[in-house]
Amino acid sequence: MPDKRRDVISWDEFFMRVAIAASLRSKDPITQVGACIADTNHRILSVGYNGTPSAINDDDFPWGSSDDPLRDKHSYVVHAEANAVLNYRGSLKDMQGATVYVTLFPCHECAKLLVQAGVGEVVYLDDKYEGTLDNQISRRCLDTCGVTYRRVAVPA
Numbered sequence: 001m002p003d004k005r006r007d008v009i010s011w012d013e014f015f016m017r018v019a020i021a022a023s024l025r026s027k028d029p030i031t032q033v034g035a036c037i038a039d040t041n042h043r044i045l046s047v048g049y050n051g052t053p054s055a056i057n058d059d060d061f062p063w064g065s066s067d068d069p070l071r072d073k074h075s076y077v078v079h080a081e082a083n084a085v086l087n088y089r090g091s092l093k094d095m096q097g098a099t100v101y102v103t104l105f106p107c108h109e110c111a112k113l114l115v116q117a118g119v120g121e122v123v124y125l126d127d128k129y130e131g132t133l134d135n136q137i138s139r140r141c142l143d144t145c146g147v148t149y150r151r152v153a154v155p156a
């Protein structure tokens, strides 16, 4: 009888790979972000990626940055973490203490949303806005609300 496989990927790697897969759906030409929310029993609750609201035809909206907010993608894109929370069809009670795996450290708006949804931990891959004011606000919000965060690497 063969022994069982033992070199399986970790839960962290598994959920982050799901988040990475979600990011591949993003139409943003510069920054594709994916998020995967897993509960304390290692069950996936939801996934999301950054994109325009589903009722919007994303061919009709800008995908670049601009000083004019009307022509700036940031005005129209829903962030990956927000979509992951909004895509969940169950009770928000299930999200208490859940872990969000996200390919980019949450912005301060998403940090507020995740805290309010009851998420207990953020696991992230990249932090390209580290040190910015937005990033500092985000960390302060998570710290104050007892949401822990840690960075992981995923093998290529």
Ligand SMILES: Nc1ccn([C@H]2C[C@H](O)[C@@H](COP(=O)(O)O)O2)c(=O)n1
Pocket (backbone or CB within 6 Å): 028, 030, 031, 032, 033, 049, 050, 051, 065, 073, 074, 077, 078, 079, 080, 081, 104, 105, 106, 107, 110
């Ligand atoms: N945690 C985050 C941060 C950003 N996003 C989205 C929003 C935009 O589509 C893009 C960031 O824009 P850029 O850095 O290219 O100016 O990523 C997100 O979904 N989650």
Ligand SMILES: [Zn+2]
Pocket (backbone or CB within 6 Å): 079, 080, 081, 106, 107, 108, 109, 110, 111
């Ligand atoms: Zn955000």
